[in-house]
Amino acid sequence: MSVGIIGAGAFGTALGLSLARKGPVDLWARDAEQVAAMRDTREHAKHLPGVPLPGTLRPSADFDHTAKNDILLLAVPMQQLRRVVSDHAEILTGKTLVACCKGVELQSGLGAAAVIADLLPDARIALLTGPSFATDVARGLPTALTLACADEALGQVLQRDLTTTNLRLYRTSDVIGAELGGALKNVIAIACGAVIGAGLGDSARAALLTRGYAEMQRMAIARGARPETLAGLSGLGDLVLTCTSDHSRNYRLGLSLGRGEAFDPSITVEGAATARAVAQEAARSGLDMPITHAVVGLLDTDLTINDAMADLLSRPLKEE
Ligand SMILES: NC(=O)c1ccc[n+]([C@@H]2O[C@H](COP(=O)([O-])OP(=O)(O)OC[C@H]3O[C@@H](n4cnc5c(N)ncnc54)[C@H](O)[C@@H]3O)[C@@H](O)[C@H]2O)c1
Ligand SMILES: O=P(O)(O)OC[C@H](O)CO
Numbered sequence: 001m002s003v004g005i006i007g008a009g010a011f012g013t014a015l016g017l018s019l020a021r022k023g024p025v026d027l028w029a030r031d032a033e034q035v036a037a038m039r040d041t042r043e044h045a046k047h048l049p050g051v052p053l054p055g056t057l058r059p060s061a062d063f064d065h066t067a068k069n070d071i072l073l074l075a076v077p078m079q080q081l082r083r084v085v086s087d088h089a090e091i092l093t094g095k096t097l098v099a100c101c102k103g104v105e106l107q108s109g110l111g112a113a114a115v116i117a118d119l120l121p122d123a124r125i126a127l128l129t130g131p132s133f134a135t136d137v138a139r140g141l142p143t144a145l146t147l148a149c150a151d152e153a154l155g156q157v158l159q160r161d162l163t164t165t166n167l168r169l170y171r172t173s174d175v176i177g178a179e180l181g182g183a184l185k186n187v188i189a190i191a192c193g194a195v196i197g198a199g200l201g202d203s204a205r206a207a208l209l210t211r212g213y214a215e216m217q218r219m220a221i222a223r224g225a226r227p228e229t230l231a232g233l234s235g236l237g238d239l240v241l242t243c244t245s246d247h248s249r250n251y252r253l254g255l256s257l258g259r260g261e262a263f264d265p266s267i268t269v270e271g272a273a274t275a276r277a278v279a280q281e282a283a284r285s286g287l288d289m290p291i292t293h294a295v296v297g298l299l300d301t302d303l304t305i306n307d308a309m310a311d312l313l314s315r316p317l318k319e320e
Contacts, residue, residue: 193254
């Protein structure tokens, strides 16, 4: 089946590069100048400099042309997903749409697949998530991802069609678990970056990563996810990658917070809005999400990193 990608940022372009090894892929960007530059230079200079774009990857500023493909991957930032889908709802109705965003929508508390379902009840929806830096995917390095789809038959088709020589896709029908694993790991990565940035040490990071994983499970299970999904690529796998690598933008935001440095607000950091959305839901439902609350406190500058750690360390002692 033919593939089109909506969103020519780092990840959309990287997925396009990988999939274009199997056949033609249309890649839509809203910015016609960016499309012209990609066509002329055969490079995505801003996000993937030095990686040549093959002729089978076809940048386009024509949404409707790209949307004619059988499978559409949506690779825009989470907080922009509703706008992109609703702006093009007519042409997207009934299509096979694979959300590639990681986050929880601030206004609704929904994950990526749920936002699409909210807008397009007739769409055939799946989610592609898991540990994968765009630079690795673009360079053809080995990567394993999770393809989540409630419709098992469609999930099998997508798993086959979106697997490439360097992208190996595992399949699950637990869309909520996959969605929340990919979203919540970004919040914990900000926390881990902050402790490393503040010089609090690798042991503190290991504690946050592990207790953060418990927090991710708590929220995901409360929303109906299966625990084993959180233990897979979309949860634990992506948590480990994002909490331990300077390549992660979420982790790097945390490093800046810990060091008291400014961070470029134009960089896509999904964990910031997701932390706020999750903290709001936790407050409503009474779920215990102390690390998420600490991250919101750091982002809002209500807390210093030392206050946040002191709060976490002084919580009542409990069983693990
Ligand atoms: N970069 C990675 O390594 C990576 C890996 C896995 C998943 N993801 C996920 O992919 C999603 C996109 O991230 P990214 O890294 O590609 O971000 P990015 O900042 O590199 O690119 C985002 C792209 O979306 C476009 N965009 C923003 N708002 C838009 C709108 N309203 N309409 C049309 N286009 C719009 C921007 O112009 C930009 O090209 C995020 O949810 C992220 O978590 C990223
Ligand atoms: O750069 P980040 O922090 O958005 O992480 C990118 C991917 O989600 C890693 O799997």
